[in-house]
Amino acid sequence: MYAIGDQKMIDAINANTEGLAEKLMERGIAWKANSVEEAAQAAGLDAAVLAETVKTFNGYVDAGVDADFGRTAFNGKVEDGTVYVVKLQSAYHLTFGGLTIDAQTRVLNTEGNVIPGLYAAGDAVGNFEGDIHQSGFCITQVLWMGRTAGQVAAK
Ligand SMILES: Cc1cc2nc3c(=O)[nH]c(=O)nc-3n(C[C@H](O)[C@H](O)[C@H](O)COP(=O)(O)OP(=O)(O)OC[C@H]3O[C@@H](n4cnc5c(N)ncnc54)[C@H](O)[C@@H]3O)c2cc1C
Numbered sequence: 001m002y003a004i005g006d007q008k009m010i011d012a013i014n015a016n017t018e019g020l021a022e023k024l025m026e027r028g029i030a031w032k033a034n035s036v037e038e039a040a041q042a043a044g045l046d047a048a049v050l051a052e053t054v055k056t057f058n059g060y061v062d063a064g065v066d067a068d069f070g071r072t073a074f075n076g077k078v079e080d081g082t083v084y085v086v087k088l089q090s091a092y093h094l095t096f097g098g099l100t101i102d103a104q105t106r107v108l109n110t111e112g113n114v115i116p117g118l119y120a121a122g123d124a125v126g127n128f129e130g131d132i133h134q135s136g137f138c139i140t141q142v143l144w145m146g147r148t149a150g151q152v153a154a155k
Pocket residue numbers: 093094121122123124135136137138139140142
C-alpha cells in the first residue's frame with residue numbers, strides 16, 4: 001500500500017523519528033514531487049487514479065467523515081504543492097500464543113494441571129502477555145521465565 005500526503009505527513013513522520021522521511025527517500029521507497037501527478041509518476045502509480053483518490057479523500061476531510069471506511073480523524077487534506085508518496089508493507093512483528101504456564105514456569109495441561117517435568121519460557125509461552133503488547137515486556141519475561149524454569153527444574 002502507499003501513503004500519500006503533503007508536508008504535514010512528512011513533518012509527522014519526522015516528529016516521531018528525526019530524519020526518517022529522508023532515509024525512506026534515500027532507500028527509494030518514498031518519493032517527493034511538486035504535484036499528485038508527478039508523485040504518481042515517480043512512484044510508478046497511475047496518475048489519473050491517484051489524482052481521483054486524493055480528490056475523493058479531500059472531500060472526506062471536508063465532510064468530516066470517510067464514506068468508505070468511517071474514518072473521522074484527519075490530519076488535513078492532501079494540499080497542492082509538495083506531495084509525497086511512501087510505499088508501505090505490513091508485517092507481523094510478533095505473534096502471541098503458546099503454552100500455558102504457572103508462576104513457576106511449569107506447563108499446564110488443558111485442565112489447568114501441572115505436567116510434571118515440563119517447563120517453558122519466552123516466546124513459547126502464551127498466557128503472560130495478555131491482550132496488548134507492551135514494548136520491552138517480552139525481554140523481561142524471557143529473563144525471569146528462563147531463570148525461574150532453571151531454578152525450579154534444578155530443585
Ligand atoms: C522485530 C522484533 C522486535 C522486538 N522488539 C522487542 C523489544 O523492543 N522489547 C522486547 O522486550 N521484546 C522485543 N521483541 C520480542 C523478543 O525479542 C522476544 O520475545 C524474545 O527474543 C524471545 O526470546 P526467546 O528466548 O523465547 O526466543 P528466541 O529469541 O526466538 O530464541 C529461540 C532460539 O532457539 C533457537 N532454536 C529454534 N529451534 C531450535 C532447535 N530445534 N534447536 C536449537 N535451537 C533452536 C532459535 O534459533 C533461537 O535462537 C521483539 C521481537 C521482534 C521479532
